[in-house]
Amino acid sequence: MKQDDRQTDENILFVGIDLGTSRSSISASNSTREWTESYVGWPKDFIAMQVVGKPVLFGAEALANRLSLDLCRPLEHGVIKEGISRNEEAVKDIIKHLIELAKPAEGQKIHAVVGVPADTLKVNKLAIRRAVSEAVDSLMVVTEPFAVAYGLNLLNNSLVIDIGAGTTDFCIMHGTIPTEDDQKTILTAGDYVDDQLFSYLVEKYPSARFNKNMVRQFKEQYSFVKDMAEDIQVEIPVNGKLVPHDIKNEIKRACESIMPALTETTIEMIARFDPEFQIKIKNHIVLAGGGSLIRGIREYLQDALKEYGQCNVTCVEDPLFAGSDGALKLAKDMPAKYWEPL
Amino acid sequence: MLLTYNKKRNHRIRQNILRGVYEDNLKIIGKGPEVIYKHRYYVPKRFLLPVVLSFLVIVLQSNFASAPFLPEKQPVSGPRSMPVLALNADESEGPSHYKAFISTPGMPISRIFGLGVRTIMIDPGHGGNDTGTKGQNGTKEKDIALDIAKRLRDRLKKSGNFNILMTRDQDVTVPLNRRVEMAKLSRADLFISVHLNYLPSRPINMIETYYFGPSSDPKVLKLAEKENADSSYSISDFKDIIGKIGETMKLQESKEFAASIQKKLFMNSRKENGNVYNFGVKRAPFVVLLGVDVPAVLAEVSCLSNSEEEVQLNTEQHREHIARYLELGILDYLNKGDVTYEARRQTDR
Numbered sequence A: 001m002k003q004d005d006r007q008t009d010e011n012i013l014f015v016g017i018d019l020g021t022s023r024s025s026i027s028a029s030n031s032t033r034e035w036t037e038s039y040v041g042w043p044k045d046f047i048a049m050q051v052v053g054k055p056v057l058f059g060a061e062a063l064a065n066r067l068s069l070d071l072c073r074p075l076e077h078g079v080i081k082e083g084i085s086r087n088e089e090a091v092k093d094i095i096k097h098l099i100e101l102a103k104p105a106e107g108q109k110i111h112a113v114v115g116v117p118a119d120t121l122k123v124n125k126l127a128i129r130r131a132v133s134e135a136v137d138s139l140m141v142v143t144e145p146f147a148v149a150y151g152l153n154l155l156n157n158s159l160v161i162d163i164g165a166g167t168t169d170f171c172i173m174h175g176t177i178p179t180e181d182d183q184k185t186i187l188t189a190g191d192y193v194d195d196q197l198f199s200y201l202v203e204k205y206p207s208a209r210f211n212k213n214m215v216r217q218f219k220e221q222y223s224f225v226k227d228m229a230e231d232i233q234v235e236i237p238v239n240g241k242l243v244p245h246d247i248k249n250e251i252k253r254a255c256e257s258i259m260p261a262l263t264e265t266t267i268e269m270i271a272r273f274d275p276e277f278q279i280k281i282k283n284h285i286v287l288a289g290g291g292s293l294i295r296g297i298r299e300y301l302q303d304a305l306k307e308y309g310q311c312n313v314t315c316v317e318d319p320l321f322a323g324s325d326g327a328l329k330l331a332k333d334m335p336a337k338y339w340e341p342l
Numbered sequence B: 001m002l003l004t005y006n007k008k009r010n011h012r013i014r015q016n017i018l019r020g021v022y023e024d025n026l027k028i029i030g031k032g033p034e035v036i037y038k039h040r041y042y043v044p045k046r047f048l049l050p051v052v053l054s055f056l057v058i059v060l061q062s063n064f065a066s067a068p069f070l071p072e073k074q075p076v077s078g079p080r081s082m083p084v085l086a087l088n089a090d091e092s093e094g095p096s097h098y099k100a101f102i103s104t105p106g107m108p109i110s111r112i113f114g115l116g117v118r119t120i121m122i123d124p125g126h127g128g129n130d131t132g133t134k135g136q137n138g139t140k141e142k143d144i145a146l147d148i149a150k151r152l153r154d155r156l157k158k159s160g161n162f163n164i165l166m167t168r169d170q171d172v173t174v175p176l177n178r179r180v181e182m183a184k185l186s187r188a189d190l191f192i193s194v195h196l197n198y199l200p201s202r203p204i205n206m207i208e209t210y211y212f213g214p215s216s217d218p219k220v221l222k223l224a225e226k227e228n229a230d231s232s233y234s235i236s237d238f239k240d241i242i243g244k245i246g247e248t249m250k251l252q253e254s255k256e257f258a259a260s261i262q263k264k265l266f267m268n269s270r271k272e273n274g275n276v277y278n279f280g281v282k283r284a285p286f287v288v289l290l291g292v293d294v295p296a297v298l299a300e301v302s303c304l305s306n307s308e309e310e311v312q313l314n315t316e317q318h319r320e321h322i323a324r325y326l327e328l329g330i331l332d333y334l335n336k337g338d339v340t341y342e343a344r345r346q347t348d349r
C-alpha cells in the first residue's frame, strides 16, 4: 500500500467491528478496544423503564435485568430473521453502543469495517448494511473469518477456523477475497458444547441444580480436550448446600463432541484443492474465536489431521479481538478513494 | 532478492484483496463497479463478459422472441406431452392422481415436527445475475417470483402462527447450494420455491408443482439440469444422493405438500382464467429441493410464454391472487391429517 493512498485525515476515526452471535467487539484507530455481549434489551413498558432507568441496555447488564426487558440476541442462528422486526434495530443499537465505547472525538467521521458471521452476510447483506450504516459515515461489510485472516496477514495459502458460539466458520485464503465457495459454516460450536455439557451433568447429578449460564462458566473455566492431569471440581448447590462435584469427564466429553465435525470439515475444505496447494494450507491452519481457548484443541486437530500428511495448526493470540483487529487493519489499509461511494 | 520479491507479491495480493472488499460492498448496495471505474480506470475484462452476454440475450430475444436465448425449461413441449395435458386439464376437481395423494391418510404433521410447523422458508427463484425466464415484453421471472414470494410472506406472517424466512428478499444472486444451506441453518420446517414457467413451443398458460425425486422423463431431466446449473454440487455427489434417497418420509411429505400447492393453485387460477392448464405434480431432481431436509416443493405458478398471462402478471392484483393460492396450498397441507380441520371443511361446504 502506498502511503499516500491511505486515509491520513485526523478527522476520521477508523474502527473495526466484530459482530458476533454471542460477543461483539470494536477496535479503533485511537487504540480503544472494547467488547459487549451481543444482547440488547429494551424496557417492556413505562414501569420497567423507571426500574432500569434507560431506554436500551446491553450485554451483561441487559441479561441481569432480563425480567424487565424485551431481550434480543439479533444474530442468533446467523440470520436476521424476517418477522422479528426488532432484530435490525438491535443490530443498530449494538453498533451505536460499540462506537460510543470507542469514544470518537467531537466531529470525527467514522469509517467502519464490520465483520459478521459468514452465513449472516450470505443471507442478508443489505439488511446488515442498513442496520449499521446509520451510525457510521462510511462502511464496508466483510465476513468474520476473513477479517481474522486479514488481520493476521494470512492472505495466501491458509485456512482460518473461527470457533464461535453459534457457528464455526471456515475460510480458505488464496490471495484473493474469499468467495462463498471458500467459506463454510457448521453449527457445532460453543453453544453446542454448552448443551452437551448441560445434559451430561444433569444425567450424572440428577439432584444438583444447574442452569445454562453456570454450565457455560464451567466450560469457559475448565474446557479441555484429550488429557489433562488436574482434577476438575466445582461447587454446585444440592438441597440448598454447596457440594463439590467432579465434572472432569463431562467437560472432556462435551468439548470433544465438536471435534469430529471440525476435523471432517477441515479435511473436506482442504481436499477440494490441488495437492500442491493442499500442502501449503495444511501448514497454515489457524484457530480463532472463543472456542480456540479450549485447552488441547490445537494438538487434537493437528493429531487428527496427521494421517493426511504433515500439518501445522496454531491458535490466534487474542481470540476475543482477532476479528475486530483484523477489521480495523482492513479499514486503515483501505485506500481513501474506496471509502467515498460507501 | 527473495525478500523484496515476496514483499512485492504480498503488496499486490493485499491491494487486490482491498479492491475485492470494496467491489463486494458496491455490489451489495447495487452499484456496479463498471460505473464507478468509468472515468478513472479501465474496465476489467471480467466485468465486460456479463455486459456482452446480457447484450446478446437482449438482441437474441428481440429477434427470436418465441425462442428465447437460454429458455429456462421446455419439459412438455412436443406432441408426446399432449395426452398428459389433456387428461389433467379435463379434471375439474383435481386430477385423479391427486385424489390418490389426498386420500392416503396423511401423517399428522404435528407428529413429524414435534411442535408443528413454525418456520417456513420461501425461496423466490433466480435473482441478481440470474434472470430466470423472460416474457416477450421483458417481464422477468426473478422479479415476479420475488414479488409473489414477498406477498406470500406477508400473508403468512399476518396469520401470526409462523416464522417466515426468505432465501432472498432483494434482487440478488443466490446460488442454489446457498439456498439449501440457509434452509438447513435456519431450521426451516417447510420449504417452497417459487418459479415461473416458459413454454417456447406453445403460448399457453400452465401450472405445475415439483417435488424432489428421480425422474426418467428426459425433458424433466433437462429442466433439472438447467435449474441445477449453478449449484456447485458435482454430478457424482448428486447421483450418489439420489441413489440413497428412496421413499423416505421427506419424499412422502413433499409429495403431499406438492399436491396441496398444485391443487389450490390450479383450482383457483382456473376460476380466473379458464385457459390455464394443469400439468400436475411431478418429480424432478432439483438440487434446491434435494438438499433441504424437510418437505420441499418447487411451484411453477404461472407461465411467461403466454402473453396474456404476462400482462396479468404485471398487475398487483394477479400477483396477490397467486400468493393467496400458495398460502391456501400451504395451509391445506398443514391441515391434512388434522381431523377438526377436515370436519370444519366438510361443514363449510
Ligand SMILES: Nc1ncnc2c1ncn2[C@@H]1O[C@H](COP(=O)(O)OP(=O)(O)OP(=O)(O)O)[C@@H](O)[C@H]1O
Binding pocket: A019, A020, A021, A022, A023, A024, A117, A144, A162, A163, A164, A165, A166, A167, A168, A189, A190, A191, A216, A219, A220, A221, A223, A288, A289, A290, A291, A293, A294, A295, A319, A320
Ligand atoms: N476458555 C474457553 N473455553 C471454551 N470455550 C470458550 C472459552 N472462552 C469462551 N468460550 C466460548 O466461545 C464462544 C464465544 O466465542 P466468540 O466470541 O468467538 O463467539 P462469537 O463471535 O460471538 O460467535 P459467532 O462466531 O458464532 O458469531 C462462547 O461459546 C464461549 O462460551
Ligand SMILES: [Mg+2]
Binding pocket: A020, A021, A144, A162, A163, A164, A165, A289, A323
Ligand atoms: Mg465470532
Ligand SMILES: [Zn+2]
Binding pocket: B072, B125, B126, B132, B133, B141, B195, B196
Ligand atoms: Zn425458474
